[in-house]
Amino acid sequence: MTADPLVLDPELERATARLLATVRGLDDAALAAPSRCPGWTRGHVLSHLARNADAYVNLLTWARTGVRTPAYASPQARDADIEAGAARPLAEHLADLEAAAARFAAAIDATPAEAWPAIVAFPSGKEVPAAQLVWARICEVELHHVDLDAGYGPADWPPAFPLRLLHDPATPRVATLADPDGTVLLTVPSTPTVTGPAHLLAAWLSGRGDGTGLTGDLPSLEAWK
Template sequence: MTADPLLLLGEVDRATARLLRNAAGLTAADLAQPSLLPGWTRGHVLTHVARNADAMVNLLSAARTGEDRPAYASSEARAADIDAGAGRDPGRQLADLEASAQRFTEAAEGMPADAWAAPVETRQGLLAAAVLVWSRLREVEVHHVDLSAGYRAADWSAAYSQRLLYEVVSDFNARTGVPAMVLRCDGEARELVVGERDGAPMVSGPAGELAGWLIGRTPGEGLTVSPGSLPTPPNWR
C-alpha cells in the first residue's frame, strides 16, 4: 500500500463510501444497539468517525498554516461531542458523516507539497502531516468493523491488513510485557515477530484475521497456532 498521502486518499474515499452505504441502512433502533466498543452504541461510533474527520482537518490546517491548532479542544470536549451526537436520528448521522468526510478530503487535496512534512501533535506524539491520511483510513476501516453491522476485519484488503499488522507489531515491540509471538500471513513467506522468537508460538492465517485479532476486534477463530494456544495481545490504543 502506498505511503503517498494523495494516492492514499483514493483508499480513504473507497473505505468511506463502504461505511456510508452500510450506515445508510441503519434505523434509529439499529443505531441505539451496542457496538464492539464497550459503552458505545453504533451512534457513538458513527459520531466519533465524523468528529475524527474534523480533528484531522484541524491538524492539516495546522500543518498548512503553521498555526497551533490541536486535533480536539480537549479530551473532555472530544468525549462530550461524541456523547452529544450519538443519539441523533439516522438522517442527521449520515449527513454529518458524509459532510465531515468531504471536509477532510478537501483539506487533504488543498495541502501544498511541502506542508506534508510539517510536524503535527497527535495522540501518538509529534508526527509528520503525511501520516494523517493513513491515520484517517485506519480510523474508518477499524471503526467500520466496530459498528458491528456486517463489515468484518476479514473484509479488509490484504494491503491494508498487512500495513496495519506492521504498525501494530512495531507498537507492541516498543512496549514491555507483551507476549512473544510469530505472525505469518497466509501466502506470505515473511514473518512478523513480537518479542523473542525462540519458543514463541507461530500464529498463522489471513492477513485481515490476524490484524483484527491483534487489535482486539476478532477472537482469532480463523487462526492456527503452534505450539499451545493463542496468546492474549494487550489492548491496542
C-alpha cells in the same frame, strides 16, 4: 508499502464509501443498539467518526499554516461532542458523516507538498508528520466500520489494509506472523509464530478478533491495551 498520503487518498475514499453504504442500511433503532466498543452505541461510533474527520482537518490546518491547531479543544470536549451527537436520527448522522468526510477530503487537496512533512500531534500527544494522517483516517474508518457490528467484518477489508496494518509500528508486535502457506508476513525476533490469513491476524492484533482461525501460541495483548 507506501505511506504517501496522495497515493492512499483513493483508498480512503473507497473506505468511506463502504462505511456510508453500511450506514444507509441502518435505521434509528439500529443506531441505538450496542456497538463492539464497550459503552458505545452505534450512534456513538458514528459521532466519533465524524468528529475524528474534523479533528484531522484541524491537524492539516496546523501543518499548512504552521499555527498550532489541536485536534480537539480538550479530551473533555472530544467526549462531550461524541456524546452530544450519539442519539441523533439516522438522517442527521449520515449528513454529518458525509459533510465531515468532504471537509477532510478538501483539506487533503488544500495541503501543499511542502506541508506534509510538518510535525503535528495526535490527541494522545504522539507527534507525527502530517503525511501520516491519511493512513490514520483509513484506520479509523476501517476499524470502526467493523465496530459498528452491522455486517462488515475483517473479511471485508481490502487485502492491502490488513497487510499495511500488520506493519504499522502502532500495532502490537508480540509475535512473528505468517500466512497459511508459510510465507512470513512480519518477523519479530524472539517471539512465537502465529499463522493465519492476514485479515484474521490484523483483526486479532487490533482487538477486532479473538484469534479464532489462527494457529500457534497466541501471546497476551494485555500490555498493549
